[in-house]
Amino acid sequence: MSGGIAQSFLRRSKVLMRQTCNRGIAHHKKAFYSTKAMEEVTEISQSKMFGGFNRRFRHQSSSCGCPMNFTIFFPPQLDSKKVPVLYWLSGLTCTDENFIQKSGAQRVAAIEGVALVAPDTSPRGLHIEGESESWDFGVVTTGAGFYVNATAEKWKNWRMYEYVTEELPKLLTSNFPQLDTSTSSIFGHSMGGHGALTIFLKNPLRYKSVSAFAPICNPVSCPWGTKAFIGYLGENRMLWEEYDATALVKRYKGPPTNILIDQGDKDIYHSKQLLPENFVEAVKEANGPISTTLRIQSGYDHSYFFISSFIEDHVSHHVKALSI
């Protein structure tokens, strides 16, 4: 640890100790901050888990023009080395906390030595007219950012694509020297599965692998997707296809990769909103460098109980690609 980091950590630790003791939250012994960090992110909370730490941060987002929260699980291995980064994108109604509280992914991440990064799902607190009228569009309780860069003037702050692909990785690189942000993969659930698939397909050299739980695979063909895209992107369907995994996979030119998708057969959104079969068909048609493993899981629904049942397989899928 550099002297600069150490000194900033010592200063920071006093602030943190006060913050965390007030909340009864364990204080992490290790330093994660460059001096620059102190201006950029504020820790909200931290809790030790499986020998590592869940740490929640808040910062002012330039992409979304509002404060945004994100949570990182730091595995114990970063005491001795840099660790790769596995991004998780959550679905409708979620914040950065659902995955951290319910998935159980930290157990496997702590064994494998990978950091988990869970951003929020939407800008919040902007009070745009109508932002909370729909549970599947807008924000307040639902976080329906859909991981796009909105073009509609009214929704100009909805730039979750830029936030996840540009702003957040830069923020992590400058603030958390223990994270090897050049070695990262991405996965997610439902709307976040759509986000993970489209972000990977548009940036094949930026992520080593992708997987998803019950992803929205063909948003231009389902009610959730068309509602979101009309609102955020307007009527230009060409633009919609820039955020549709089933369209993007047909023109993918990146390195060969296998995409793991788990889908519960008791998920009521399967046939109307998620359409994984359309994605698999497109992969076959493309006959390109992508293969996909779609596992239909008997008896499972759309919940985090489903995610936690198979999270170990997904983390292992990424660990292989990240060559840990």
Next chain:
Amino acid sequence: MSGGIAQSFLRRSKVLMRQTCNRGIAHHKKAFYSTKAMEEVTEISQSKMFGGFNRRFRHQSSSCGCPMNFTIFFPPQLDSKKVPVLYWLSGLTCTDENFIQKSGAQRVAAIEGVALVAPDTSPRGLHIEGESESWDFGVVTTGAGFYVNATAEKWKNWRMYEYVTEELPKLLTSNFPQLDTSTSSIFGHSMGGHGALTIFLKNPLRYKSVSAFAPICNPVSCPWGTKAFIGYLGENRMLWEEYDATALVKRYKGPPTNILIDQGDKDIYHSKQLLPENFVEAVKEANGPISTTLRIQSGYDHSYFFISSFIEDHVSHHVKALSI
């Protein structure tokens, strides 16, 4: 499965299928109902997890005089045999859902073949004056039942001790023939750790083993406990000791057993409210059939992140005693 059960299941399954499909919840293929059951418990929801099922039920409690919810995790093994029961008692602010959503215990229970039963923490919906004035006493948002039988007239419905030790086991026996309710153990967290310890110590032949995460070990000597006991039990301190693990362990006459307790050293409630050292001291003084293993876990707080980190050790502790 008996014909009667099978027929009732077929009728029941149609109702369930409608209920669950409306909520997008997987329908369990197996029958858990005796015909009697259909009048006694109503299923609220179910989700498949690790090959088993989390199933939430509602019933009218005779002990508490109000509807009560509880959740059972049925492991996959009950397809072929009866499974023992491990009761979990939750802490302040919790319902029957926190443990089921956050602990990750189902992963281990599904491997070991034990059912997890999580009752609610308090009567609800009775609208007793003052029931929601305190976060650590009464009910509405906090569920501060403290697992006692209240003697104060105002709190006469607060009979969580009777509910957990008598009513719920009988309800399980009559409704879920796949559960071996004669082979059970008990554990819990904080206020629920107090509940687990006191219930075990008062009923040594009813439970095979007990363990706790950050339990309130000596409620007569801490602010949470004295506030609850004055309210529910009045000024008679002799009565208080009937619900104090540190007092009860001194007169325990049951079979030899080891009590596992995990306590985080960054838990802000440790020294003022939980007092595990008082319990360990009492065990030593008693020099009786009880031994205790108190593990002070470095860096851990009072949260479910702490519980999930060590839940496997606790389930294993009980699996040994249950001779699975």
